[in-house]
Amino acid sequence: xxxxxxFPGNIGRMKLTRVILRLKRPDLRxxxxxxxxxPALAELLRKTIKDLEAV
Amino acid sequence: xxxRAVDEVYAERDERCLRGLxxxxxxxxxxxxxxxxxxxxxxxxxxxxxxERLGEREVVRLIRQFVxxxxxxxxxxxxxxxxxxxxxxESRKALEARVISLISAVLGEAAAA
Amino acid sequence: xxxRTLGAFTPNGKGRVALGGEPLVFHCNHYNYFLQSTLLxxxxxxxxxxxxxxxxxxxxxxxxxGGVSDRRQHAEAxxxxxxxxxxxxxxLTERGGTVVTPSSHYGQxxxxxxxxxxxxxxxxxxxxxxxxxxxAYLFGLEAGAFSARGVSCxxxxxxxxxxxxxxxxxxxxIAPSPGMGPASAAVTPISVPSNIDxxxxxxxxxxxxFSGNEEGLIPRFGVILxxxxxxxxxxISFEFVRRMAGSGMEDDARALLVEAGHRCAFNTFGGIMTxxxxxxxxxPQCKVTEDWVHxxxxxxxxxxxxxxxxxxxxxxxxxxxxxxxxxSMGFLGMFGTSTQPVAYLLxxxxxxxxxxxxxxxxxxxPKLDTAYYARVFxxxxxxxxxxxxxxxxxxxxxxxxxxx
Numbered sequence: 001x002x003x004x005x006x007f008p009g010n011i012g013r014m015k016l017t018r019v020i021l022r023l024k025r026p027d028l029r030x031x032x033x034x035x036x037x038x039p040a041l042a043e044l045l046r047k048t049i050k051d052l053e054a055v
Numbered sequence: 056x057x058x059r060a061v062d063e064v065y066a067e068r069d070e071r072c073l074r075g076l077x078x079x080x081x082x083x084x085x086x087x088x089x090x091x092x093x094x095x096x097x098x099x100x101x102x103x104x105x106x107e108r109l110g111e112r113e114v115v116r117l118i119r120q121f122v123x124x125x126x127x128x129x130x131x132x133x134x135x136x137x138x139x140x141x142x143x144x145e146s147r148k149a150l151e152a153r154v155i156s157l158i159s160a161v162l163g164e165a166a167a168a
Numbered sequence: 169x170x171x172r173t174l175g176a177f178t179p180n181g182k183g184r185v186a187l188g189g190e191p192l193v194f195h196c197n198h199y200n201y202f203l204q205s206t207l208l209x210x211x212x213x214x215x216x217x218x219x220x221x222x223x224x225x226x227x228x229x230x231x232x233x234g235g236v237s238d239r240r241q242h243a244e245a246x247x248x249x250x251x252x253x254x255x256x257x258x259x260l261t262e263r264g265g266t267v268v269t270p271s272s273h274y275g276q277x278x279x280x281x282x283x284x285x286x287x288x289x290x291x292x293x294x295x296x297x298x299x300x301x302x303x304a305y306l307f308g309l310e311a312g313a314f315s316a317r318g319v320s321c322x323x324x325x326x327x328x329x330x331x332x333x334x335x336x337x338x339x340x341x342i343a344p345s346p347g348m349g350p351a352s353a354a355v356t357p358i359s360v361p362s363n364i365d366x367x368x369x370x371x372x373x374x375x376x377x378f379s380g381n382e383e384g385l386i387p388r389f390g391v392i393l394x395x396x397x398x399x400x401x402x403x404i405s406f407e408f409v410r411r412m413a414g415s416g417m418e419d420d421a422r423a424l425l426v427e428a429g430h431r432c433a434f435n436t437f438g439g440i441m442t443x444x445x446x447x448x449x450x451x452p453q454c455k456v457t458e459d460w461v462h463x464x465x466x467x468x469x470x471x472x473x474x475x476x477x478x479x480x481x482x483x484x485x486x487x488x489x490x491x492x493x494x495x496s497m498g499f500l501g502m503f504g505t506s507t508q509p510v511a512y513l514l515x516x517x518x519x520x521x522x523x524x525x526x527x528x529x530x531x532x533x534p535k536l537d538t539a540y541y542a543r544v545f546x547x548x549x550x551x552x553x554x555x556x557x558x559x560x561x562x563x564x565x566x567x568x569x570x571x572x
Contacts, residue, residue: 009546014427017420021209026416052209071537073390074280108375110448120382129444137387140276 001042004033006049019048064158066136066151076138078151082158084132086165091134092117094157095125123150172245172379175234180348182355182492183475184398188230189347191398192250193494194378194471196391196439197273199432199513201281204274204291206424207404213411215404216293220316222403223297225345228304228311230397243302248384251394252295253329255302255384260333262307264314267299269329271383275322277392281435290321292329294400299331312340345399346501353564355491360478362462363455369466372449390439390536398472402498405512422512426553429516430523434544437464437517438524438536460525461486468517479567486522487556487569490514496559496566509555511566519553522570526551 007016020028023044031037037045059065062083069077092115096102099119107114109129117125122142126135136154138147175188184191207215227246236242240257247255253272259265269275274292279285300316307313316333320326358366378395380386386393405425412421440446441464450463458481465476465488474492481487490496495511509515524530527547534540544550549572557567 009542010550011542011545014424017423017427018206018209020420021206021412021417021424024210024212024415024417026420029420052205069390071390071535073387073392074284076280076387077390105377107377108372109445110372110452112448114444118381124381130447135444139381139383140271140385141383 001037001039002034003028003031003037006037006042006045015049015052018052019045022048022052062162064155064162066155068151075144075147076140078136078138078147080134080136080151080154080158082132082134083162086132086158086162088115088127088131088134090161090165091127091158094161095127095134095154098153098157099123099125122146125154172249173236173238173241174245174249175230175236175242180492182352183469183473184348184492184494184497185472186348187246187250188233190226190230190233190345191348191494191497192395192472193398193401194393194436194473195396195401196389196393196432196436197277197281198391198435199428200274200394200396201278202431203401203405203425203428204278204293206428207408208289213408215408215411218407219293219404220297220300221340221342222400222407223294223397224301224304224311225342225403226397226400227298227301228342229345229347231301231305239306243305247298247302248380250396251380251384251386251392252298253380253384255295255298257299257302257306260303260306262335264303264332264334266319267295267302267316267331267333269295269322269331271385272322272329273385273392273394275326275329277385278323280392286325287323289324290318291323292318292321292331295329296331299333303333310339311342311344312336315340343403343502345397345403346498347399349497349501352492352497352559355475356477356489356565358477360462360481362478363453363459364450364462364466365453366462366466366469369450369453369463370470373445373467373470376445389436389443389445391435393436395472398494399498399501401513402495402502405495406499406502406510425512426516426519429513430520431516432513433517433520434524434541435536437521438528438530440464440467441524441530442533442536454531457483457525457531460531461521464521464525473514473517480569483526485569485571486518486551487567488514488518490559490566490568493559493566499560505562506558506560508561509558509566510560511555511558511568514566514568515553515555518568519551519570522551522572523547526572 064082103118105116115127124137256268296316300314303314319330477489479487479489527549528544551570553570559566
């Protein structure tokens with residue numbers, strides 16, 4: 001699982017921005033997009049995406 | 056969706072921006088929309104009537120308060136039903152069915168005449 | 169719609185209109201939804217209180233200037249006329265009480281924008297702030313005399329909205345609204361020719377009914393509009409950016425405010441350009457693709473956002489000169505000259521307009537669904553935008569360019 005997988009394209013970039021604000025994690029902007037994510041981080045990001053969709 | 060017959064009367068619900076609150080009822084363009092005003096008024100019950108000017112077109116608004124606003128004349132072969140937000144999906148569907156039946160009946164009368 | 173007891177609407181001759189001295193702007197439920205969900209992303213910022221207080225400030229200002237003798241009727245009428253719903257203030261006393269909203273834009277129309285899904289948290293923060301302001305107005309008190317909290321909200325599935333209003337032992341400090349803001353330069357005439365007769369478009373729109381219906385809602389152009397308070401949007405947007413300062417996410421915050429404007433453009437402009445009103449009034453004048461841009465700019469000039477002028481237009485570029493843009497005017501009135509551009513809605517709106525007309529081919533009447541949005545936004549021909557000159561930074565007007 002990579003950042004590109006979770007946040008594809010322009011819409012994905014905007015979704016990532018929302019996740020960054022939600023988690024207060026500006027460092028996420030610097031994660032290489034095609035690098036395999038740590039499973040815990042991947043799970044956190046997936047959960048946050050789901051939370052934001054359910055707001 | 057398979058293409059509709061040109062004589063068909065059917066409802067097309069707005070599932071995008073207004074999500075179920077707005078329905079466009081299609082009918083043959085040969086039916087003068089002015090023929091629908093009186094029967095629709097009778098169907099809807101006590102209505103507040105108003106008009107708007109859209110370019111060359113006059114749009115008639117029949118408002119049954121807290122139920123629906125029917126807009127006639129925006130486009131030929133169509134009328135718009137703006138359901139009020141306090142209505143239920145079931146009541147909207149039932150009203151649309153009654154409007155479709157009404158239009159079919161008016162078409163039938165026109166054909167017989 | 170039967171006559172409501174309102175103050176006077178006063179245009180300023182530069183594309184803005186005020187009620188009780190408070191400038192009004194039309195915005196749709198999609199913008200209200202996306203903007204509010206952005207502001208509430210991080211609960212620790214405390215933006216819910218900012219939203220309530222911003223509402224209280226503008227509403228109190230507006231009602232106070234109304235000059236209407238029946239204050240309760242006035243406050244209830246303004247809520248409905250402007251498209252916020254129906255508000256029942258009858259249970260209020262000088263100590264507070266319960267305010268009920270049997271219909272509510274924030275309670276119901278944001279659910280529509282959220283694809284029909286209810287929310288986990290109450291979305292009627294504006295209504296709560298309105299209730300507090302109305303209570304203060306009813307009893308001739310200052311804006312911060314009451315506090316308000318939501319008890320129930322239709323956005324979470326309740327049958328109606330209920331707001332608990334309480335008298336404060338010490339009035340709260342509410343940042344005042346600047347009203348129209350400072351005076352600015354005259355609007356320049358239309359300089360880029362097109363086939364669009366803007367005065368005729370504005371005259372046609374002026375005959376249409378944009379007041380709240382019997383539910384106090386304004387369904388129009390396939391969206392649900394509010395005729396909202398510009399300084400409400402300004403206060404909550406600018407405070408959001410201010411609270412992000414030093415976080416390393418300030419640019420992200422700004423980008424999301426621009427995106428809110430982009431979503432607004434997609435839904436409202438897209439809805440307008442596929443509407444019966446457009447077909448009747450504007451489309452007959454459109455001979456070439458660029459006329460669709462000019463036509464939409466003409467319609468924007470009826471929304472109270474200021475006056476847009478096309479400064480440059482070709483298939484790869486649009487530059488809009490915005491006179492009296494409400495964001496810049498609000499910033500100037502609240503804080504004085506800015507060090508940065510602040511016209512977020514304007515940037516998103518200009519970008520959205522070009523995306524609809526060019527990669528979006530709005531003239532073909534596409535269905536405005538999420539698949540279409542994705543297609544346009546992901547298109548390699550998609551536009552980006554920037555604010556190249558800012559009224560808030562001291563220029564005569566704001567220039568925004570969308571390009572690809």
